[in-house]
Amino acid sequence: xxxxxxxxxxxxxxxxxxxxxxxxxxxxxxxxxxxxxxxxxxxxxxxxxxxxxxxxxxxxxxxxxxxxxxxxxxxxxxxxxxxxxxxxxxxxxxxxxxxxxxxxxxxxxxxxxxxxxxxxxxxxxxxxxxxxxxxxxxxxxxxxxxxxxxxxxxxxxxxxxxxxxxxxxxxxxxxxxxxxxxxxxxxxxxxxxxxxxxxxxxxxxxxxxxxxxxxxxxxxxxxxxxxxxxxxxxxxxxxxxxxxxxxxxxxxxxxxxxxxxxxxxxxxxxxxxxxxxxxxxxxxxxxxxxxxxxxxxxxxxxxxxxxxxxxxxxxxxxxxxxxxxxxxxxxxxxxxxxxxxxxxxxxxxxxxxxxxxxxxxxxxxxxxxxxxxxxxxxxxxxxxxxxxxxxxxxxxxxxxxxxxxxxxxxxxxxxxxxxxxxxxxxx
Amino acid sequence: xxxxxxxxxxxxxxxxxxxxxxxxxxxxxxxxxxxxxxxxxxxxxxxxxxxxxxxxxxxxxxxxxxxxxxxxxxxxxxxxxxxxxxxxxxxxxxxxxxxxxxxxxxxxxxxxxxxxxxxxxxxxxxxxxxxxxxxxxxxxxxxxxxxxxxxxxxxxxxxxxxxxxxxxxxxxxxxxxxxxxxxxxxxxxxxxxxxxxxxxxxxxxxxxxxxxxxxxxxxxxxxxxxxxxxxxxxxxxxxxxxxxxxxxxxxxxxxxxxxxxxxxxxxxxxxxxxxxxxxxxxxxxxxxxxxxxxxxxxxxxxxxxxxxxxxxxxxxxxxxxxxxxxxxxxxxxxxxxxxxxxxxxxxxxxxxxxxxxxxxxxxxxxxxxxxxxxxxxxxxxxxxxx
Numbered sequence: 144x145x146x147x148x149x150x151x152x153x154x155x156x157x158x159x160x161x162x163x164x165x166x167x168x169x170x171x172x173x174x175x176x177x178x179x180x181x182x183x184x185x186x187x188x189x190x191x192x193x194x195x196x197x198x199x200x201x202x203x204x205x206x207x208x209x210x211x212x213x214x215x216x217x218x219x220x221x222x223x224x225x226x227x228x229x230x231x232x233x234x235x236x237x238x239x240x241x242x243x244x245x246x247x248x249x250x251x252x253x254x255x256x257x258x259x260x261x262x263x264x265x266x267x268x269x270x271x272x273x274x275x276x277x278x279x280x281x282x283x284x285x286x287x288x289x290x291x292x293x294x295x296x297x298x299x300x301x302x303x304x305x306x307x308x309x310x311x312x313x314x315x316x317x318x319x320x321x322x323x324x325x326x327x328x329x330x331x332x333x334x335x336x337x338x339x340x341x342x343x344x345x346x347x348x349x350x351x352x353x354x355x356x357x358x359x360x361x362x363x364x365x366x367x368x369x370x371x372x373x374x375x376x377x378x379x380x381x382x383x384x385x386x387x388x389x390x391x392x393x394x395x396x397x398x399x400x401x402x403x404x405x406x407x408x409x410x411x412x413x414x415x416x417x418x419x420x421x422x423x424x425x426x427x428x429x430x431x432x433x434x435x436x437x438x439x440x441x442x443x444x445x446x447x448x449x450x451x452x453x454x455x456x457x458x459x460x461x462x463x464x465x466x467x468x469x470x471x472x473x474x475x476x477x478x479x480x481x482x483x484x485x486x487x488x489x490x491x492x493x494x495x496x497x498x499x500x501x502x503x504x505x506x507x508x509x510x511x512x513x514x515x516x517x518x519x520x521x522x523x524x525x526x527x528x529x530x531x532x533x534x535x536x537x538x539x540x541x542x543x544x545x546x547x548x549x550x551x552x553x554x555x556x557x558x559x560x561x562x563x564x565x566x567x568x569x570x
Numbered sequence: 571x572x573x574x575x576x577x578x579x580x581x582x583x584x585x586x587x588x589x590x591x592x593x594x595x596x597x598x599x600x601x602x603x604x605x606x607x608x609x610x611x612x613x614x615x616x617x618x619x620x621x622x623x624x625x626x627x628x629x630x631x632x633x634x635x636x637x638x639x640x641x642x643x644x645x646x647x648x649x650x651x652x653x654x655x656x657x658x659x660x661x662x663x664x665x666x667x668x669x670x671x672x673x674x675x676x677x678x679x680x681x682x683x684x685x686x687x688x689x690x691x692x693x694x695x696x697x698x699x700x701x702x703x704x705x706x707x708x709x710x711x712x713x714x715x716x717x718x719x720x721x722x723x724x725x726x727x728x729x730x731x732x733x734x735x736x737x738x739x740x741x742x743x744x745x746x747x748x749x750x751x752x753x754x755x756x757x758x759x760x761x762x763x764x765x766x767x768x769x770x771x772x773x774x775x776x777x778x779x780x781x782x783x784x785x786x787x788x789x790x791x792x793x794x795x796x797x798x799x800x801x802x803x804x805x806x807x808x809x810x811x812x813x814x815x816x817x818x819x820x821x822x823x824x825x826x827x828x829x830x831x832x833x834x835x836x837x838x839x840x841x842x843x844x845x846x847x848x849x850x851x852x853x854x855x856x857x858x859x860x861x862x863x864x865x866x867x868x869x870x871x872x873x874x875x876x877x878x879x880x881x882x883x884x885x886x887x888x889x890x891x892x893x894x895x896x897x898x899x900x901x902x903x904x905x906x907x908x909x910x911x912x913x914x915x916x917x918x919x920x921x922x923x924x925x926x927x928x929x930x931x932x933x934x935x936x937x938x939x940x941x942x943x944x945x946x947x948x949x950x951x952x953x954x955x956x
Contacts, residue, residue: 226912227911227912227915227916228908228909228912229900229908229911229929231647231902231903231905231908232905232908232909233905236909264674264702264874266677267674267675267676267677267680267702267872267905267906268677268905268909270702270874271871271905271906271909271910272909274874274909274913275909275913278913278916284876285703286702286703286874287703288699288701288702288703288706288709288712290699290712290716291674291680291697291699292697293696293697293699293719294687294695294696294697296719296723303715303719304715304719307712307715307716307719308712310708310711310712311701311706311708311709311711311712311715314706314707314708314711314712315703315706315708318706318707318708481680484681485680485681485683485684486684486687487684488688507645507647509647510647511677512645512647512648512676512677512678512681512905513677513680513681515645515647515648515681516644516645516648516652516677516678516681516682516685517643517644517645517681517682517684517685517688518645519642519643519644519645520642520643520644520684520685520688520689521684521688523642523643524688537645
């Protein structure tokens with residue numbers, strides 16, 4: 144490994160691109176050969192289990208996001224709206240419907256048809272989205288129902304609520320295994336499953352270690368820019384040796400950046416958390432608006448709820464793989480998904496303290512109620528209860544028609560002016 | 571004014587009064603009594619009743635109040651019912667609530683639960699996870715556990731244990747209510763001229779706003795009076811109204827539709843009619859409630875049950891009610907409703923069933939456009955059927 148800044152910065156980026164290209168190659172080949180493909184979602188993907196059956200995994204959130212980053216989402220969304228979908232429906236869904244109606248032709252390759260759809264209720268729109276494929280292709284759809292955070296009843300991981308939930312999830316996983324056996328004609332191999340769990344354990348540990356490096360001042364990576372790649376690889380390669388190797392490399396690079404005093408944003412002045420997601424149709428611009436003020440995103444709720452379902456401190460117990468897998472699903476649903484989205488004040492409180500955060504950016508996504516509904520309320524809670532300033536801006540995930548550059552810039556600029564005054568007053 | 575008209579006038583006043591007068595009456599008669607609010611779509615009210623509490627269905631405020639404070643807490647692109655329900659609480663109109671339960675029906679509702687938790691630290695606010703894998707062999711066991719969890723919370727708040735006997739007695743009371751409401755819908759289907767869409771709506775909606783004992787007595791009296799009503803059948807098309815499972819259209823919107831059509835079936839306030847048969851009284855009452863939610867129940871866009879493909883369920887509703895057409899509505903910003911609407915419209919098209927697609931909002935105040943659309947739709951069909 145080189146030590147010059149350019150070499151260090153380039154290595155992880157190059158490897159991330161190579162892995163992403165490999166995934167697209169696999170998908171495109173599957174579209175030609177008919178290899179069994181499972182459509183799954185970022186939250187609750189069950190990748191470790193599906194890998195045991197050799198499914199190609201398609202993540203439609205990722206393919207939709209990539210359409211937007213390539214600047215082509217408007218045309219795809221328009222196709223879905225012409226089909227009947229309302230402007231108020233999730234932009235990811237509509238970009239994907241446009242993709243499906245174009246026979247899977249994507250700017251990066253070809254998306255195969257689903258042999259099986261596996262979803263969860265972590266985002267309820269996932270279920271409606273899956274039903275669209277069910278209508279289009281008549282493919283089997285399996286919902287793994289993951290009961291989420293229920294206040295004090297969920298706090299006790301030895302309690303009745305947790306055990307009731309874990310039993311329910313385990314039962315569903317056994318049903319899903321039966322369905323996978325039917326679809327692929329393969330028997331479930333518990334030893335292969337165990338190997339995937341072991342790899343996921345390694346990756347989870349490394350993923351958290353990478354997130355922790357950003358507690359350093361200045362932050363070595365931007366949780367929005369690099370963070371998106373990390374999440375992408377965490378999903379596509381979770382449970383595989385390639386995935387663990389990648390995060391080993393990322394961790395080394397971050398440690399090296401810290402050693403060399405390299406910062407993700409030169410002249411870091413403000414440390415921020417992003418709540419929600421960015422706007423992928425204006426991805427570069429979104430980041431630039433903050434970076435131009437010396438603002439770096441040191442963490443994001445996205446890296447938690449969409450970060451592979453890893454729960455800090457949780458490792459699969461390989462001696463009871465399926466039970467342990469069910470338990471991780473439940474804890475991820477409690478803490479990672481619903482905890483960081485619907486009851487996010489506790490998570491924010493912790494991150495503000497440990498990552499030395501100056502302010503929070505709440506990005507309301509017009510077509511995504513999952514990440515957006517309660518943002519104004521959380522912003523107010525953090526301001527009043529914790530004296531942490533928050534910015535609330537609004538656009539969309541992938542719909543460029545909902546991005547208003549002048550409005551967003553005005554609000555961002557005003558926020559930084561206020562943030563500077565606030566920071567000075569706290570000194 | 572005859573007795574029926576007076577009853578419907580009173581019910582309209584009750585439904586449109588955001589101060590919840592029937593609840594306040596109950597509290598006056600039951601000093602220290604506890605009220606359990608629940609959001610759409612379904613909540614097993616029997617559990618609250620068996621705990622000696624009054625279950626209250628919170629289904630938005632219609633256009634009766636102005637949403638001010640809630641807009642500062644919830645993003646503007648969220649459906650109206652989530653915002654107006656919160657406004658009811660923030661404005662002090664729900665100060666009598668001891669517990670609020672918000673089922674996990676959609677992403678906005680689940681977020682709303684977090685907002686309620688932060689906004690009302692002295693109220694017990696709970697989310698209730700109904701299974702989204704309704705066909706799983708494990709769903710009944712899970713839901714039984716979840717109902718018992720809610721039961722434990724109500725016992726804690728109410729300070730009184732929920733015995734199996736008490737729960738069975740409550741189930742019997744609610745079974746009677748469900749039977750009477752089924753009778754209301756039989757009349758809608760068979761003799762829709764005897765009962766307008768607005769009137770039948772008031773009969774259903776009021777179930778969630780007053781003690782069920784009172785509501786049962788009211789329904790019995792209405793059902794006694796209806797056959798004697800001096801009204802004649804008119805030449806109107808028979809339609810099913812679909813899309814009112816959560817946010818509710820304004821009463822005036824239903825009135826505009828009923829001026830042109832007979833609404834012979836619908837999914838308005840479907841949660842109060844969710845269980846379609848009697849809940850068994852023998853055996854474990856908790857399990858019986860869970861089993862009935864999953865296996866003796868209606869359908870809606872917010873429940874995933876592969877045994878109940880929704881477009882097919884709508885076609886069945888149309889067939890069984892003898893409807894000639896459908897109005898497929900969706901509340902503005904309601905993602906599940908809007909997504910389902912596409913499937914519904916395509917299935918209706920494939921089946922050759924005329925349909926009208928529309929959006930609504932509970933706080934709508936102008937109905938000329940809706941009226942014109944429905945009249946044009948109805949007239950074109952009358953001409954076609956003639």
